[in-house]
Amino acid sequence: xxxxxxxxxxxxxxxxxxxxxxxxxxxxxxxxxxxxxxxxxxxxxxxxxxxxxxxxxxxxxxxxxxxxxxxxxxxxxxxxxxxxxxxxxxxxxxxxxxxxxxxxxxx
Numbered sequence: 001x002x003x004x005x006x007x008x009x010x011x012x013x014x015x016x017x018x019x020x021x022x023x024x025x026x027x028x029x030x031x032x033x034x035x036x037x038x039x040x041x042x043x044x045x046x047x048x049x050x051x052x053x054x055x056x057x058x059x060x061x062x063x064x065x066x067x068x069x070x071x072x073x074x075x076x077x078x079x080x081x082x083x084x085x086x087x088x089x090x091x092x093x094x095x096x097x098x099x100x101x102x103x104x105x106x107x
Contacts, residue, residue, distance in 0.1 A: 024070045042106040044079035056086055056094065063096045 052060055067073045082103055086094040 024067060024072055026070070026072055036107050039106050045081065045102045045106070047081075047083055047102060050083050050085045050099075052086075059086070059094050060084070060096070 064073070068075075080103060083099045085097050085099065087097050089095050
């Protein structure tokens with residue numbers, strides 16, 4: 001039946017494509033690595049964080065904790081950083097967005 005074939009195909013690609021997991025995970029390791037080279041004379045980006053509404057602070061803390069637990073992010077002592085903000089999704093949830101524009105200008 002056509003429906004069974006579609007369901008089977010979706011199950012094949014679900015782990016890597018569809019967002020059905022509750023805990024984030026790293027992308028699979030690829031056969032090549034990329035280097036990030038800074039422009040000569042580049043200084044660490046110094047920017048004030050975007051303000052976060054008090055009602056969004058628990059969501060920010062929850063998302064950061066989940067990403068740390070999954071090993072996707074870790075605490076850093078680097079001089080470089082990027083600001084974060086929330087963008088609303090269609091379903092009313094919040095998507096954590098990282099603003100790398102200033103850092104990207106230096107690479």
